[in-house]
Amino acid sequence: MNNKLYILFGSIAASALMSGCVSRGNNPGWEYAPDMYYSKGYEAYNQGDSNLVNPYGMNMREPVAGTVAVGKLDYKYNLENTGDGYEASANLTAPAEATLEDGRGQYMYNIYCTPCHGSTGNNDGEVFKKVTTLKPAWKGYSDEYIKTLPEGKIYHTLTYGKNNMGSHASVLSPKDRWKVIKYVKYLSSQGTSTASATVSSDSTMAKTN
């Protein structure tokens, strides 16, 4: 009798012990050798202890002010996020390499703009459908407001955000921003039957300041 009880309780204890190391819910389970899983060196998304050196205990740091990462040299934008900066941005024109041909503008537009502005720019994206109060005063890209809006002002808006729209500078590189603008203007011109898509390839990057 006693022996059977030992075996019963033993197996219950063993299975409880075993199930404790199976990962589910909040429990990541057991690991053989944690020091082989977690890098001692700093890695971007290392789930380790708080970093003792960097601000806020993060492993990642912001680039030092005024430096440019390797391969990230891009157009410099000098205008500031003020009303005057917005007005001045009207004088900017797209660089020559910003064209529709490589499809990059459309690709990036479909990722970063469609959630709100919709795939054809009618302000009918899923977010605007759900939260109608976020919609801007203009109806869509076919609106005269967007048709006559200088490309430079759109660039300023993409860089700093405007009204309910946030800054997209961290996700769209300056080159991509210009390509997206070209695609926005293309959609805008598609809004009416008369206009045809014209992409000026001879325009040059304006010098501001």
Added chain:
Amino acid sequence: MFPNMIARNMKVWMLSAVMALSVSSYAQDKPNAENGKKLYDANNCGSCHALDKKLVGPALRGVETRHSTEWLVKWVRNNEKFRKVDKDPDAIALYNDNGQAAMNIFENLTPANVIDIIEYIKTAPAPVKAATVVVDSGSQKEDNTTMYILILLVAIFSVVLLVLARVQNTLKRVAAEKHPEDFEHHNAPKKGFFEKILPGKWGKMNPVVLTLFSIAIVGGFAAYYGYGFAITEVGVQKGYAPKQPIAFSHKLHAGDLKLDCKYCHSTVEESKQASIPALNTCMNCHKGVQLTDKYNGEISPEIKKIYAALDYNPEGKAGEQYGSNPKPIRWVRIHNLPDHAYFNHSQHVKVGKQTCQTCHGAIEKMEVVQQKNSLQMGWCIDCHRNAQVDVANNNYYKALHEKAKKDIANNQGKSKYFSADGKVKLTPAMNGGLECSKCHY
């Protein structure tokens, strides 16, 4: 009498006519709040203004007390001209006070329209606060009290059990001393453990041999199942679905709202990591989306966490930047390869053209993200052996593509690049995808 009556009736008629006229003219002059509301909605005033809350522009309730009607008409219809040509000091001050976020020009509205809108703002009912919904924050916390009580009970009962066992033993000893004849079988020679559990002559074998034999059997089973368990469970985090500091729902954002994964994980095509978005990315929408209608006028508690982390003041001025006391959010990492294995997202997404779901499962259906695959080496290798790579216009696979073309031209159907079903199949394994040093170095 008769003409007199006519005259009197005439008077009455004229009086009513005058009244009717005056009423109708009054109706024309009187601002129409209903029309104002229609115009307010049609021109999307609500995208920048609310009645009782600052959004991009200031809260509108009481605007008629802050400025004169003529001033408001001028401002609404063309604030730019008002500021720049008329150089109205109040207009310039208002512009600067609101972070120089210029209001749109509404010359489509007539002065009467603007007055209607002001009337709507004046007469709009104040918000009625519904009965406060008490959100029980206590239930959100992890509660360990039950477990502590259980442990305490187990401890108490174990002590009671021990005491009772001692009492029983003592009673037995006392009883045996009094009536030894009742306890004779206690004095009989003791049977060994194996004699008790094994029948007949098996139990009489050498206990050492029997012990070793049983250890071999039990140990064999334990080793077999233990090995299987260790290899499939220990260090494998399939099924891990930790609670995150903000209850972000991928089902809502990636599923219902159909946000592209790359909207937030924007570096997945360029970097080793598919970036965890900076909170600034959340703010692209959540500066405006606060779900106040669902939380009785309050900002959603989860969205408040974003604001707290950024030290952002939702009541502050338009265009105001985040505060100087941010507290970055410590998200819990789910998919974690050991440090000794190298994995690069851009390589798989950009070059290999794999979807996110190939490895992460149907994230767009997950309320809480769960690790769907084991991320074991065998799982990697399976895919490297079997995945069909799109080699066209793919510089990384150019050499393999050329080699395969040549081989097929030479060997026709017998080429090794044909798979069992007779189709050309080029896999990562053929391009060195099984070499140890590709991932371990």
